[in-house]
Amino acid sequence: MTEKQTWSQRFESALHPAIARFNASISFDIELIEYDITGSQAHAxxxxxxxxxxxxxxxxxFNGLERVRQEYRQGQFQPGVDAEDVHFAVEKRLTEIVGDVGKKLHTARSRNDQVGTDTRLYLRDQIQQIRQQLRDFQTVLVDIAEKNVETLIPGYTHLQRAQPVSLAHHLLAYFQMAQRDWERLEDVCKRVNISPLGCGALAGTTFPIDRHYTANLLHFDNVYANSLDGVSDRDFAIEFLCAASIIMVHLSRLSEEVILWASEEFRFVTLKDSCATGSSIMPQKKNPDVPELVRGKTGRVFGHLQAMLVIMKGLPLAYNKDLQEDKEGIFDSVNTVKACLEAMTILLQEGLEFRHQRLATAVTEDFANATDVADYLAARGVPFREAYNIVGKVVxxxxxxxxLLKDLQLEEWQQIHPAFAADIYEAITPRQxxxxxxxxxxxxxxxxxQALLNARTQLIVK
Known part of the structure; x- marks a missing residue:
């Protein structure tokens, strides 16, 4: 049987070993150990x-907790399943170091407000790291865009050729998506950065604590106004997982485009060896593994958001053990988003090359200039809907x-409508x-x- 835990005077025997393993969270909440130590130091x-x-x-x-931190960093403190969770593990090791005074650390707090504090400290830190990665991703997009203002690429709607656009314009669309992600995470952090420490198990405490004092020490913006809400709220986690999911949506959309662009059918980009793999049987293949993996990993982040919503939907106040299930989804989503942002940034910066000659050819081999013919007529007094129908027949x-439209002779244009003149050819060139x-x-x-100048200005904002 396992060792009795700190509540064991209420119980006659310890947990069954299998139940102890099932109940334990130390295998994953060890991720919170340094945040647990920091929060405990503020509490002390x-x-x-x-x-x-x-x-x-x-x-x-305080000093004993700092020693626990150093032991963990040096690999000397590695708690196992008997510790149940990171909070008990730290407290037990602290008591071994400082003696019975270590047993006073848990005065006026519960694991319920403790884990809520740890999770918020962790997520606040991770959000800032992800926001910096978004800035790195945006910087690479702008770097490439600045070199390709006058590089043209077919624009699509319904995955059908629509109108040519500047490649820089196309890339800056993803810059704007990432900008919203960056701003969204800042907003999420406002709800993350509220301290539940001092809420106790659910009802506060009889001790004369100062919750604002610990909040200030831990750089929280505020404290929860209701202790029941403080220990049971996971809105901040849901919001983060939603923001993480939207980041992955954006990365997945870009991934899909890169996959298409790298195909033999499109041939808009060439994948470099540093960011592609080959086939085990087909020697000619060069596979876009990075964007395919990003596209695939998007689903797991979506799954964690759905799981968190399902966990919360039926929980009565206040804390319930179900909430132990929040951490693995949060940790995995953080790691997945960070890994995907890093991989996509490297792919853009080092792993692909736009095929400019192919792009130049691609924008000349379709009817993507048809709208401009209609606009040409409309600018000369022909009602747009009439012009639209005329051009539809011409196409x-x-x-x-x-x-193609560029192949029509001037006489043919003027037979279509007398408003056409020799300048129609310039008007329908892809560049124009x-x-x-x-x-x-x-x-x-x-x-x-101008959009590039604005983007550079936005990148300065921290």
Whole structure:
């Protein structure tokens, strides 16, 4: 049988070994150990500050906890399943170091507010790391975009050729997605950065604690106003998982495009050897493993969000053991998002090369300039819907004749409508088609250059 735990005077025997293993969370919540130590040090300082324990006892607890931290970092402290969770593990080792005063650490708190504090400290730290990774990702997008303002690429709707756009404009769309992700995480952090420490098990404590003191020590912005809510709230975790899922949506969309662009059918990019793999049987293959993995890993983050929602939907107040299930999903989502951001940033920076000649050819081999023909007529007084129908017929007859719009003779244009003149040829060149879309936020080169300046300015904001 396993060793009795700290509540064992209420019980006549210890947990069954299998139940002890089932109940234990030390295998994954060890991830929180340094945050647990930091939170416990603040709690010890508060106990001394309020006179609940002596200053000497508070100092002994603080220094003992720092020793536990160093032992863990040096690999000397590696608690096993008998510890049940990281909180008991730290407290037990602390008591071994400082003696009975270590048993005073848990005065005026519960594991319920303790784990809530640890999780928030962890997530606050991880959010800032992810936000920095988003900045790195955005920087690479801008770097590539600045070199490709006048590089044209087919734009698509319904995965059908629509209108040509600046490649920089296309890449800056992902910059804007990442910018929203960066801002969204900042907003999520407002709800993460609220301290539940001092809420106790569910109802607060009889001791004269100072919750704002510990909140200030731990750099929380505020404290929970309701102790029941403080120990049972996981809205912040749901919000983070939602934000993480949206980040993965954006990375997955870019991944899908890279996969298409690298295919023989598109041939818009070439994958470099540093970010591609081969086939075990087909020697000619070069596979886009990085974007495929990112696309695949997106589902697991979605799954963690769904799991967290299902965990919370039926829980009565206050704390329930179900909430132990929040951590693995949070930890895995953090690790997955960070790994995918790193991989996609490397892929963009080092792993692919745009095939400029192929792109230049691609924007000349379709009818993506048809809207510009309609706009040409509309600018000369023809109602747009009438112009639209005229051009639709022109496209139909051109396809039947095996021609593109640029292949029509001026006489043919003027037979279609007398408003056409020799300048129609310039108006429908891919470069002019793109340059002409100079409305705010459009793909026109003037707008794209301004968007790049704006993006560089946004990157300065920390």
């Amino acid at each position: 300082k508060m106990l001394a500050h309020t006179g609940i324990i002596s200053h000497e006892e508070g100092e002994a607890l 139909k007859t051109s396809i039947a004749a095996g021609k 088609v793109v340059a002409a879309r100079n409305s705010y936020g459009g793909t026109g080169f003037v707008q794209v250059r």
